[in-house]
Amino acid sequence: MNGALLRHTLRLQRTKLAIVSIALTVWGFLPPVIYARFGSQFKALMESGIMPEQFVRFGGGDVFSLSGSIALGFIHPIAIILTSVFAVGFSASAVAGERQRGTLEVALARPISRRALYLSLLAASFGFIAISIAALLAGSVSGATFAGVVKELAFRNLPLLWLNSVLLFGAFAAIALAASISFDRLTPALGVTLGIVIAMYVLEVLGSLWPAAEMVQPYSLFHYLKAKAILTGFVAPFDMVVLSSVILIAMVWALVVFPRRDLAAPS
Amino acid sequence: MATAAPHRRCRPATDLPDRRKTSDSSGAREQHRQAWRGRVKRVHAIETIGLTKCYGQSGLVGSLLTRVRASTSPPIRALESLDIAVREGEVFGFLGPNGSGKSTTIRLLLGFLHPTAGRARVLGLDTVRDSVTIRRRLGYLPSGIALYDTLTGEQLLDYLGELSGRPASRRVELCRRLELSARTLKRLVRDYSRGMRQKVGIVQALQHDPELAILDEPTEGLDPLMQRAFYEILDTLKAEGRTIFFSSHVLSEVERVCDRVAIVREGRLVALEETAGLLARRKRNITMRFTGPPPRLEDVSGITNVEHGDGYVTCRVEGSVRPFLAAIAEAAVVDLTIEPARLEEAFLEFYDEAT
Numbered sequence: 001m002n003g004a005l006l007r008h009t010l011r012l013q014r015t016k017l018a019i020v021s022i023a024l025t026v027w028g029f030l031p032p033v034i035y036a037r038f039g040s041q042f043k044a045l046m047e048s049g050i051m052p053e054q055f056v057r058f059g060g061g062d063v064f065s066l067s068g069s070i071a072l073g074f075i076h077p078i079a080i081i082l083t084s085v086f087a088v089g090f091s092a093s094a095v096a097g098e099r100q101r102g103t104l105e106v107a108l109a110r111p112i113s114r115r116a117l118y119l120s121l122l123a124a125s126f127g128f129i130a131i132s133i134a135a136l137l138a139g140s141v142s143g144a145t146f147a148g149v150v151k152e153l154a155f156r157n158l159p160l161l162w163l164n165s166v167l168l169f170g171a172f173a174a175i176a177l178a179a180s181i182s183f184d185r186l187t188p189a190l191g192v193t194l195g196i197v198i199a200m201y202v203l204e205v206l207g208s209l210w211p212a213a214e215m216v217q218p219y220s221l222f223h224y225l226k227a228k229a230i231l232t233g234f235v236a237p238f239d240m241v242v243l244s245s246v247i248l249i250a251m252v253w254a255l256v257v258f259p260r261r262d263l264a265a266p267s
Numbered sequence: 268m269a270t271a272a273p274h275r276r277c278r279p280a281t282d283l284p285d286r287r288k289t290s291d292s293s294g295a296r297e298q299h300r301q302a303w304r305g306r307v308k309r310v311h312a313i314e315t316i317g318l319t320k321c322y323g324q325s326g327l328v329g330s331l332l333t334r335v336r337a338s339t340s341p342p343i344r345a346l347e348s349l350d351i352a353v354r355e356g357e358v359f360g361f362l363g364p365n366g367s368g369k370s371t372t373i374r375l376l377l378g379f380l381h382p383t384a385g386r387a388r389v390l391g392l393d394t395v396r397d398s399v400t401i402r403r404r405l406g407y408l409p410s411g412i413a414l415y416d417t418l419t420g421e422q423l424l425d426y427l428g429e430l431s432g433r434p435a436s437r438r439v440e441l442c443r444r445l446e447l448s449a450r451t452l453k454r455l456v457r458d459y460s461r462g463m464r465q466k467v468g469i470v471q472a473l474q475h476d477p478e479l480a481i482l483d484e485p486t487e488g489l490d491p492l493m494q495r496a497f498y499e500i501l502d503t504l505k506a507e508g509r510t511i512f513f514s515s516h517v518l519s520e521v522e523r524v525c526d527r528v529a530i531v532r533e534g535r536l537v538a539l540e541e542t543a544g545l546l547a548r549r550k551r552n553i554t555m556r557f558t559g560p561p562p563r564l565e566d567v568s569g570i571t572n573v574e575h576g577d578g579y580v581t582c583r584v585e586g587s588v589r590p591f592l593a594a595i596a597e598a599a600v601v602d603l604t605i606e607p608a609r610l611e612e613a614f615l616e617f618y619d620e621a622t
Contacts, residue, residue: 004429012417102413106471109377110430111403263379264322265370266413 001119002112009124013090017128020085021135027078028070028139029146031061035069036147060208060228066152070140071227074165079136080201086128087169088193091176094121095258096189102266114259118181122251125173126166133165154233161230167243168225172197174250181258184266221246312479312510313353313376317385320346320371320534345371347534348385353512353527358505360525360542361514368534369514370410373481376512377407390479403432406477410484410514412468416457420447420467423456424474433475441470444496461488469497479510486520498524522546550583555595556602567594 043064061072073079095118098104108117137158144150176193183189200220207217217223224239322343346368353359363369374380376389378398387394389401415423428435442452445466456464465488473480486494501511501524515521521528521542528545530538538545550571555562556579564573564582568590573582584591588605 002430004426008426012415102409102411103415105377105379105407105409106412106414106427107430108379109402109405109407109409110427111399111432112430113399260381262322262381263374265374265410 001123002116005107005112005117005120006124009094009121010127013086013124013128016085016090017131020082020128020132024079024082024132024136025139025142027076027082028073028136029143031063031069031073031076032066032140032143032149033147035063035066036144036149039063039065039069060226062228065228066144066149067228067231070144070153070161070231073140074136074161074227075204075222075225077201080197083129083132083136083169084172084197086125086132087172088176088190088197090128091121091125091173092180092190092193093186094125094177095180096183097180097186099263099266100185105263105266108263114261115255118177118254118258122174122177122254125177126170129169129173130162130166133162133169136165137162154231157231157233160235161227164225164227164230164236164240164243167240167247168221171221171243171246171250174247174254178250178254178257181254181261184264311352311388312355312357313351313359313387313389313512315349315351315372315375315385315387318346318349318372318375318382318387319344319384320368320375320380321383344383345534346375349531349534349536351529351536351539353510355510356505356508357526358501358511358513358524360521360528361512361531362516362518362521362528363531364516367531369531370483371534372531373407373483373512373514376481377402377405404477405479405481406472406475408468408472408480408482408485410487412464414456414459414464414467417455419455420452420459420463421449423467424452424471427471428474431475435474437476438470438474441473441500444500445469445493446496462490462493465489466493469500473500473504477509479512480504481512481514483514484516485513486515486517494520548586550585551588552581552606553584553591554579554581554602554604555598555600558599558601560598562595562598564591564594567591570594 042062046064061070061075062068063072095104098107108114141150141153141158144153172193175196176189179189179192183192200222203216203220204222206213207215207220207223221243224236224242226234226236226239230236322345349368349372361369361372371380375382375387376394378394378401381395390404392401394401415426418426424435424438428438442448447463447466447470451463456467459467465485469482469485472482486497489497498520501513504511511524513521513525525542528538528540528542529536558578561575561580564570564580569585569587570591571583571585573580582591584605
């Protein structure tokens with residue numbers, strides 16, 4: 001890992017990181033407030049049988065409990081899009097984008113191995129994700145405090161939820177970075193990663209809304225984010241292992257392939 | 268150097284005729300090989316032996332893709348068995364038209380590409396095994412350098428200097444000579460003109476005082492005054508014993524600054540000579556005006572293309588001009604023009620002969 005490269009990357013991304021963090025804090029603030037204000041009405045609505053149960057338990061979250069509402073905030077497309085700014089956008093462009101612009105060769109003309117470059121970018125990516133998820137959690141806690149329901153929250157479970165979420169988006173970042181080192185141009189790297197993320201999200205949503213499709217959920221990495229379960233005291237070691245394994249496989253791919261790749265002149 | 272897409276199909280080296288016209292004798296080649304094996308003291312900053320690059324054949328991804336595409340798009344040989352040796356302390360010109368293999372060679376030397384066959388050494392180190400160590404000791408200016416637009420010139424130089432891991436001991440001097448003021452360096456790179464970017468590119472390549480500078484079309488975008496300032500920087504570096512590998516297709520500047528020149532075409536070394544030697548062997552264009560009977564030049568050694576006009580004669584002289592001067596000694600010459608030999612003509616001649 002290269003300290004100068006890491007600092008440079010953090011400096012270049014700091015404005016974007018601030019915007020994403022603020023947006024995630026604001027977004028995280030809303031679900032607990034909605035739960036506190038409308039939770040009982042939603043529960044009554046569901047118990048009336050007008051709506052199928054699956055529709056109000058979207059993606060493992062719900063609006064009948066604080067833990068469910070926070071979980072809903074984590075799996076909601078808005079949170080995923082915001083977190084993907086770094087998990088997908090930054091990571092996919094980190095190498096392929098620089099290759100395309102021609103700035104990569106200026107950096108690689110210095111005494112930096114490709115592995116050190118990759119590990120620095122991966123560390124930066126994980127750092128951005130960690131800060132983004134912390135902002136989302138901070139927003140959720142603030143919302144719960146504002147709505148007066150914070151007593152329902154077990155603070156000791158928050159670090160595990162943070163870790164589970166960081167591993168999920170870290171897995172996407174590792175996949176994006178593996179794609180980034182495998183292509184010379186940004187478009188295919190970004191396209192492949194977005195394709196994977198969207199396909200997995202569709203599998204997860206499909207499985208949660210349609211009981212007959214539940215069997216496809218294990219093929220989605222989103223399935224291994226157990227936000228509500230963690231907030232209610234469940235430890236999810238298997239889910240963590242699955243997500244860590246994906247990160248590891250993507251890292252091995254990148255560390256083997258990147259140093260062996262030819263970096264031809266940017267076109 | 269904007270490398271045009273290589274267009275030669277990959278085939279075994281043995282299939283290709285050897286058109287190289289190098290001044291290296293077989294003895295020199297043997298010494299070169301012995302130096303490679305470490306039996307004699309290193310005197311070369313850059314050495315390549317049989318360096319060959321075939322695009323689409325190295326790396327896991329590359330080999331997989333190559334197999335998939337093999338039927339429709341066969342691999343391309345961008346560089347063919349290149350043997351060069353750049354002496355320490357010299358300014359070495361690397362010439363060739365677009366797509367000739369100049370950028371490929373540079374990228375092989377920097378470890379950006381992996382050789383398909385052959386080997387290369389830079390500062391006595393293997394370009395594949397010791398790539399990072401090599402890059403600690405060299406400076407590189409890519410052709411049409413891309414810079415981080417959101418940084419100021421100063422931030423960019425600080426960052427690249429920090430990555431180099433060596434103090435930017437030459438920065439002040441380089442900025443002064445290239446007229447990069449402190450005020451200019453406070454501006455964002457995105458606001459720089461092409462010439463300004465090139466100046467920053469030169470500074471980033473040389474600010475840490477590298478032992479070897481690899482410069483790919485370094486005067487691209489510089490005005491004539493700045494070109495002259497840059498040549499003076501090269502003179503200083505050369506006087507201090509630094510080695511400069513200089514890639515260009517601007518022949519006049521290679522002629523101005525380089526001690527030796529290698530010419531590549533279609534990935535092959537076409538010529539490798541002292542610049543002065545190359546120029547000395549050039550044909551000179553002569554125009555002579557006279558009164559009285561014309562001198563007889565047709566049978567004079569080294570003279571060709573003799574054409575007579577009304578009171579003048581034109582011809583070309585190759586090698587020494589003494590036979591020519593002897594032949595016109597009796598003529599009543601009123602005007603004589605001898606066009607200086609230009610490297611461009613040498614280059615074009617090699618280019619034509621290799622076709």
